[in-house]
Amino acid sequence: MENKKGFNITFYLLILPVLLWLIVLIVLPHLDLLISSFQGDSDAGGKVFTLEHYMAFFQSKIYWLTFINTAAYAIGITILAFIVTFPVAFYLTKVISKKYASFLALLLLIPLWVGELVTVYGWMIILGDHGVINEFLLSIGLIDKPIDMLYTNFSMTIGLLYISMLFMVVPIMSTLESLDDSLIEAASDLGASKWTIFTKIIIPYSMPGITSGGIIVFMLVIGDYVAPDILGGKSSLWFTEQIYNEFLSTFNWGEGAAFGFLLLMISSSIIWLALKLTGQKLERVGS
Amino acid sequence: MNKILEIKNLTKEFKGFTAVKNVSFNVDEGGFFSILGPSGCGKTTLLRMISGFIQESGGEIFIRGKLMRGIPPEKRPVNIVFQSLALFPMMNVRENVAFGLKRQKLKKSEIDDKVSDMLARVSLQGFEKKKVTELSGGQRQRVAIARSLVMKPSILLLDEPLGALDRKLREHMKIELKLLQKELGTTFIYITHDQSEALVMSDKVAVMNKGRFEQIDTPRNLYKNPATAFVAGFVGESNRLELKSKDGDFITTKDGWKLKRPGLDFTPEVLYIRPEAFILTPAKNLDNISRFEVKIKTILFDGSNTKVAAIESSSGAEVLISLPQNARFENLKEGDTVEVGINYENLKCY
Missing domain, CATH: 2.40.50.140 (Nucleic acid-binding proteins)
Structure with a gap:
């Protein structure tokens, strides 16, 4: 403890890979993107400072409509993820015994082991015209032609929900684990109904976990490319596809970079606003 | 004196093990009744049956002459001070104490009056806006007691509430609890494994061992004339x-x-x-x-x-x-x- 300032050589050696990783793979590419987002070609063919890439976003309706669509879906999926996972988290932490809980929590992780792409293709098998669901409904005679589920906003929502759900479960579970059962009993002892206990005790208590889960899911969904591209097909408007097109279809790197930064800034603003509106503090999140 | 609580042949069986065996006793209105026993003797199970958190396997509980079977905890005229206190950490002192009153749908002014009156009784005026996490152990204790007492329960159940305090504070709280009980006249049922807490505060003490009551008596008699070898060994040196x-x-x-x-x-x-x-x-x-x-x-x-x-x-x-x-x-x-x-x-x- 006395050697507070004089970090020794081992410390620097240990931190070096992390620093290199951060600088070379994260900081430098971002700086490069930031620069190119402000760079345009002058008439003489040289590089000049310009805001045109950013202006393009606001001037062209398709761009910002896509963004609004993407953000709305991301918010919706975040809320859905909360609704779907909260009972699961509550069940795993408060209802069943610890022994089974850890096994079931492990099962939850399985989709993560196979990777996003495989999971998404899995959903194609389930939702396709000749997929599991349609074939089943056809065979029992409930429908006479397949329902269009794949390549719709529905299939995209399912896919995004599925790949992001886990990131909501885990933080909620960790806050619920620290919830003393006697708090629930005390509320009930003081005359609170089940609903009141849920809204006044359990939800406020797990708010830090819900918030951090919400931030992760929202960011993951709004920045996802695979699920909207494969499950959403051509009909879905997803902003990351817009960015992809700028870089790889029209080769407009400047606009692609600008859109990337707009995505980062606007989605961060949405999170900031959501934190303000619900009275949460970022420092408390995840604690 | 009026019997506020009557317990007849109360039994609780868990899988392959009987936690409370055929316990019968009465508690007088306004009394300070302690249940003293080593950990694992079944005293907490007994308390949880009185409060309604667990269902008895056999026997009856009457509060003010009314059979309690099947009545859920939120409908029973008893309140608990939990061992862990169970204060709501996301609420301040006032909100904690007002929690139960709000559930009764009282008018805001009435709630405010009752809360400030109760906080004054436990000497916590001016602490309304404090977070419960900012309070000292003794203050948290008093918030927990105020939160339960403000409900005007027929019986206040206390589950080893002094266990987490350091020795000095515990000695102090012992006296304070006793005085508070005398002043309010509420019936207290106090669970503890600490014989000094039970002897100092109680009008009557029941010594419990392995799910049974060994002796129910005044603290003085318990000490002077222990009825069984267990009581003689457990109470006092x-x-x-x-x-x-x-x-x-x-x-x-x-x-x-x-x-x-x-x-x-x-x-x-x-x-x-x-x-x-x-x-x-x-x-x-x-x-x-x-x-x-x-x-x-x-x-x-x-x-x-x-x-x-x-x-x-x-x-x-x-x-x-x-x-x-x-x-x-x-x-x-x-x-x-x-x-x-x-x-x-x-x-x-x-």
Whole structure:
């Protein structure tokens, strides 16, 4: 403890890979993107400072409509993820015994082991015209032609929900684990109904976990490319596809970079606003 | 006095194990009733049955003459102060105390009046806006008590609420709780494994062991006349000596210490003697006492609670003896031989 300032050589050696990783793979590419987002070609063919890439976003309706669509879906999926996972988290932490809980929590992780792409293709098998669901409904005679589920906003929502759900479960579970059962009993002892206990005790208590889960899911969904591209097909408007097109279809790197930064800034603003509106503090999140 | 709580043949069985066995007792209105027992004796199970968190396997609970079977905790006229206190961490002091009142849908002004009145009673005026996490242990204690008492319960159940406090604060809270109970007149049922808490605060104490009540009595009687060997050993300090035989008016311990103890109509197995029951150098004319000699082994100085460990000369049995509160035995030192006497009635045989 006395050697507070004089970090020794081992410390620097240990931190070096992390620093290199951060600088070379994260900081430098971002700086490069930031620069190119402000760079345009002058008439003489040289590089000049310009805001045109950013202006393009606001001037062209398709761009910002896509963004609004993407953000709305991301918010919706975040809320859905909360609704779907909260009972699961509550069940795993408060209802069943610890022994089974850890096994079931492990099962939850399985989709993560196979990777996003495989999971998404899995959903194609389930939702396709000749997929599991349609074939089943056809065979029992409930429908006479397949329902269009794949390549719709529905299939995209399912896919995004599925790949992001886990990131909501885990933080909620960790806050619920620290919830003393006697708090629930005390509320009930003081005359609170089940609903009141849920809204006044359990939800406020797990708010830090819900918030951090919400931030992760929202960011993951709004920045996802695979699920909207494969499950959403051509009909879905997803902003990351817009960015992809700028870089790889029209080769407009400047606009692609600008859109990337707009995505980062606007989605961060949405999170900031959501934190303000619900009275949460970022420092408390995840604690 | 009015019986506020009647318990008849209450039993609770868990899978393959009976936590509470056929317990019956009554609690008088306005009384301070303690249930004292070692951990795992079933006292918390008993408390949770009274509060309605667990269902009894058999027997009846009546509160103010009303059978409680099937009535959920939120509908019972009892409130609990939990061992962990269970204060709501996301609420401030006022919100914690007002929580139960809000559930009764009272008017805001009425809630405010009741809360500030209650906070004043537990000397927490001005703490309304404080977060419960900012309070000291004793203050949190009082918030928990205020939160329950503001509901005006018929009975307040306290589940070892002083357990988490340090010793000094616990001593202080013991007195404060007792005074608060006297002032409010609410019936308290207090669960503890600490015999001093039970003895100091209670009007009546039930000693519980292995799911049964061993004795229900006033603290003084419990201490003076323990009904069973368990009570004698659990309540207060005692020298425990196993007995080998009884021969007329004499009993002999396993060590071979022969004592006169007339008036026994059974063959006892164990003998309990309180450290303060020993009379050092008893007067020659004192009757009805067993006399013997001990050799001082060590002196265990502890202020007013000083004791000596001594060895009985004829048998080598080791006993703890309290030193009287006067200067007469200050010069006692290791290796001294002293004559000691014990009143027959203080030789508790079971």
